[in-house]
Amino acid sequence: MTTTSPAGVFDRTHRRTTVGLLMLITFIAFEAMAVGTAMPTAVAELDGLAWYGWPFSAFLVASVVGMVAGGDAGDRRGARVALPWSVAVFAAGLLTAGLAGSMAVFVAGRAVQGLGAGVMIVLLYVIAGQAYEPALRPRLFGAFSTAWVIPALVGPVVSGLVTTHASWRLVFLGLLPLIVVGALLVVPAGRSVAAPPSPAAAxxxxxxxxxxxxxxxxxxxxxxxxxxxxxxxxxxxxxxxxxxxxxxxLPRGTARVRRGLPAVVASRGLLAGAFFGMDALIPLTLTSVHGYSATAAGIPLTAGAIGWAAASNLQGRFPRAPRERLLRAGFALVAVGLAGSALAALPALGGWPAYPFWAVAGLGMGLGMPSVGVLLLDQSPEHRRGADSAALQIADVTASALCVGLAGVLVAAATTGLLPLPTAVIASAAVFTAVALVGVRVAGRASAPVAGGAPAAASTLAAS
Structure with missing residues (x-):
């Protein structure tokens, strides 16, 4: 008697697509993590110190435009047309930045990269919604989170070694052949899924x-x-x-966290803002308040990344678990991690709380972020899946930028003597913890509005 193994994201049907998706996500994430390490050397060689912030801003602005363009393209034609172009644009940006002979060309290359990355990341969500049945999505988004987190562990180190012992240009040019391989794996999947039956108007x-x-x-x-x-x-x-x-x-009602899709998009912003706002402060706190080395100050971030990857894979093993409950648990763990990590700013404690508590925050992100992705695909109608996926990414980028900016204002106040640095860190952490606690309260609204006596998302999953 033979038994058929259950379908999975790495079974024969999905293997090539899954590997291609994960490769593209990993390379986008690696570039995002690694570029900060290579930037000082690149700017010095190109005599562009006065332009130092422009490569980051150019990438950010262009990526937001790319997210919207990718969402519109996904809703009108599906991923089969736009995905090859987005990969080509991202690769062109890598090539331009890697070969740049002036700072202006380098900034232009970063903008082209951002445009391609924004389109690509949204189209990957569109493919996830079209090529994977609902029961597989929790495991898929767990793999997505791992593919995004792993570059946080190795990206800065690899970039530093390449920049020091070879050239900063290889941080950009070295990814080109790998991007091509990922595209060759995933583009056939984009072509195999049907275009939306009712294309949205441009x-x-x-x-x-x-x-x-x-x-x-x-x-x-x-x-x-x-x-x-x-x-x-x-x-x-x-x-x-x-x-x-x-x-x-953004979906109407996002600011009010209205039940359903608006609450899903708002939850992504709350999660990202709370976590990444504090993530930017931990190394600064350990080096400036306690005198830790750069290596020791980075260990909590590694612990958080490991916790994120572990919890992402754990939630994927329970595809029928209510996503809104996992989201609430994720917010609660992030709040605990934020509050505990704030204790590292107290000079008397020596900084040790950052090590265990940031791992707790990582566990929360590992439960929450994949759950948000699953909830979005469950509730987004196929003809709007691109626009809704773009809204999710835009909420993430916007909230992260706002919270990191708030932390920057308080740190800048500390550097001018207006308040002690530990006070600035604790005040920032208090705000971010409050944001996570708001998420705990509103996570239940991320379930689909009740229709016919049962949440629509639950009915969809039960039918799978």
């Missing part, structure tokens, strides 16, 4: 709103580095641009 105006949103984020980030009248003006202008630009790009 909305070119959305891309201009995306430009406005990206510029607003960049302005707020830059304003956070200044404590003068110009910084205040930029902050006000950036905040206004953000409010105006985001409104057409």
């Amino acid at each position: 909305a070119p105006a959305r891309r201009w709103w995306a430009v406005l949103t990206g510029l607003g984020i960049a302005a707020l980030q830059y304003a956070g580095q200044r404590l003068d009248a110009l910084g205040l003006a930029l902050g006000v202008a950036g905040g206004a641009a953000l409010v105006v630009g985001l409104r057409p790009l």
Whole structure:
């Protein structure tokens, strides 16, 4: 008697697609993590110190535009047309940045990279929704999280070694052949899934709103580095641009965390903002308050990444577990991790709380982030899956930028003597912990609105 093994994300049907998706995510993540290590050397060689922040801002603004463009393309034609172009654009950006002979060309290359990455990351969600049945999505998103987290462990180290012993240009050019391999694996999957049966009408105006949103984020980030009248003006202008630009790009009711899809998108923003705001402060706290080496200060981030990967894979083993409950548990663990890590800012404690508590925060992200992805695909209608996936990514980027910017303002105040650095860190952590606790309260709203006596998402899963 023979038995048929249950379908999985690495079975014969899905193996090539899964490997290709994971490769592309890993390379996008590696580039995001590694570029910061190579940037000082690149800027020095290109005589562009005055432009230091521009490569980061150019990538960010262009990626927001790419997310919207990718969502529109996914809804109109599916991934089969846009995915090869997005990979080609990202590769062109890598090539331009890697061969740049001036800072202006380097910044242009980073912008092209951001555009391609924004389109690509949204289309990967579209493929996930079309090529994988609902029962497989928890495991798939667990693998996605692992593919995003692993570069956080090795990216800066590899980039540093390559930059030191070879050339910073290889951080960009070295990924080109690997990107091609990933594309060859996943592009056939994009072609095999059918285009949406009812293509959405094109909305070119959305891309201009995306430009406005990206510029607003960049302005707020830059304003956070200044404590003068110009910084205040930029902050006000950036905040206004953000409010105006985001409104057409997010599901109606996102700001009010309305039940269903708006709450799913809002939850992604709350998770990302709370976690990454504190993530940026931990190494600074350990080095500046306690005198730790850069290596020792990075160990908590490694512990958080390991916790994230472990919990992501754990939740994938329970595809029928209610996603909103896992999301609530994720928010609770992030809140505990944030509050505990804040204790590392107290000089008397020596910084040790950051080590165990940031691992706890990582566990929370590993439960929460995949659950948000599953909830989005369960509730997003096929003809809007691209736009909704773009909204998810935009909420992530925006909230992360806002929280990191807030931390930057408080740290800048500490460097000018307005308050002690431990106070700035604890105040930031208190805000981020409050954000995570808001997530605990609203996570239940991420389930689909009740229709016919049962949540729609639960009915979809039960039918799988």
